[in-house]
Amino acid sequence: xxxxxxxxxxxxxxxxxxxxxxxxxxxxxxxxxxxxxxxxxxxxxxxxxxxxxxxxxxxxxxxxxxxxxxxxxxxxxxxxxxxxxxxxxxxxxxxxxxxxxxxxxxxxxxxxxxxxxxxxxxxxxxxxxxxxxxxxxxxxxxxxxxxxxxxxxxxxxxxxxxxxxxxxxxxxxxxxxxxxxxxxxxxxxxxxxxxxxxxxxxxxxxxxxxxxxxxxxxxxxxxxxxxxxxxxxxxxxxxxxxxxxxxxxxxxxxxxxxx
Amino acid sequence: xxxxxxxxxxxxxxxxxxxxxxxxxxxxxxxxxxxxxxxxxxxxxxxxxxxxxxxxxxxxxxxxxxxxxxxxxxxxxxxxxxxxxxxxxxxxxxxxxxxxxxxxxxxxxxxxxxxxxxxxxxxxxxxxxxxxxxxxxxxxxxxxxxxxxxxxxxxxxxxxxxxxxxxxxxxxxxxxxxxxxxxxxxxxxxxxxxxxx
Numbered sequence: 001x002x003x004x005x006x007x008x009x010x011x012x013x014x015x016x017x018x019x020x021x022x023x024x025x026x027x028x029x030x031x032x033x034x035x036x037x038x039x040x041x042x043x044x045x046x047x048x049x050x051x052x053x054x055x056x057x058x059x060x061x062x063x064x065x066x067x068x069x070x071x072x073x074x075x076x077x078x079x080x081x082x083x084x085x086x087x088x089x090x091x092x093x094x095x096x097x098x099x100x101x102x103x104x105x106x107x108x109x110x111x112x113x114x115x116x117x118x119x120x121x122x123x124x125x126x127x128x129x130x131x132x133x134x135x136x137x138x139x140x141x142x143x144x145x146x147x148x149x150x151x152x153x154x155x156x157x158x159x160x161x162x163x164x165x166x167x168x169x170x171x172x173x174x175x176x177x178x179x180x181x182x183x184x185x186x187x188x189x190x191x192x193x194x195x196x197x198x199x200x201x202x203x204x205x206x207x208x209x210x211x212x213x214x215x216x217x218x219x220x221x222x223x224x225x226x227x228x229x230x231x232x233x234x235x236x237x238x239x240x241x242x243x244x245x246x247x248x249x250x251x252x253x254x255x256x257x258x259x
Numbered sequence: 260x261x262x263x264x265x266x267x268x269x270x271x272x273x274x275x276x277x278x279x280x281x282x283x284x285x286x287x288x289x290x291x292x293x294x295x296x297x298x299x300x301x302x303x304x305x306x307x308x309x310x311x312x313x314x315x316x317x318x319x320x321x322x323x324x325x326x327x328x329x330x331x332x333x334x335x336x337x338x339x340x341x342x343x344x345x346x347x348x349x350x351x352x353x354x355x356x357x358x359x360x361x362x363x364x365x366x367x368x369x370x371x372x373x374x375x376x377x378x379x380x381x382x383x384x385x386x387x388x389x390x391x392x393x394x395x396x397x398x399x400x401x402x403x404x405x406x407x408x409x410x411x412x413x414x415x416x417x418x419x420x421x422x423x424x425x426x427x428x429x430x431x432x433x434x435x436x437x438x439x440x441x442x443x444x445x446x447x448x449x450x451x452x453x454x455x456x
Contacts, residue, residue, distance in 0.1 A: 121307030123401040257377040257397040
């Protein structure tokens, strides 16, 4: 049976792992290669490196991070943050990444998703969507999921469900859906938003933002209909082991890979 | 030993090379049929559309057929496994190598396609490629089309329908999943292949 995936995310800035609350207040969490090594032995199913404050100056740091991390990793590795062109994607994939995650660049130019899917296959192209409950006045029921670009700073006027559908048609192999409202809060994944997107597309959806307890993972795999769940701080600070989380899910009937 | 990894522009070869190196081999990438003739063993990797195999021209096909005939170990990975069969409904006009009978089909059933993630393999019979791999081991898949779990199938996976996860005919092997991305069990499979070379 296909296992639900537990994905660890390393938010990296200038070659070091950081983790913020609602995309702000980045606090240092360690060396990416050291964390990757630990995850590889602990039974994590996949690793995502997100370059959260990508600038031209730190591109070399990112390439170096990808090489160092992938050297010790025999599970899938995705890289996102600052992938704006085919050349950026090629640099990440040639450096050892298996997938690239596109966010702002895909919103600006959906054809980039198609070009990358043709060149590398859809399995190598993840479209990352950052969205929050749209509580703005005049937005109607408040059930719309507003998509933001540029690390959550810029409203796009897009709805997450519509954009996910379009991204899938354009050639995305997976959707990485982050709830800006829940990011770093440990208040639980946004199961409603995840279920809405997961039901709308035929490609896997990775839920992100809000992991705080084991129950949150159970909820997002059942009510949230997620194919994978991603977390950062819950794993970085060694509060809970990956193996313990998997045993918890297995006991409750959620299929997971036992290492 | 020298393992030729056939480059036909179907995806990224970095991970395959890294996995084979970790398994103790000295892999090299080539588009040249003569390299494939001379190599101790051959790996046919590949991701994406079956139409990508169009880039494997007649000369390279002949070199692969010759390597197989001379008993050189060959491993097809993902699309490389599918290429071992007669063909695929993904690109009906393109013949495969025909080492194994049958055509690859789109995964059917009430499931999300592509099939992405970790799934289990169930042994149909013993095979040196699976030596030391636990029953029910999880490996990493990412594909939409799959080969029939018929002749040559040594381990199957079910996703909507059963399909061939591992195949063997003589010294020719194929894996539908990515051993280079499948943790310790995947590395063991690569080491098993390298040990046969």
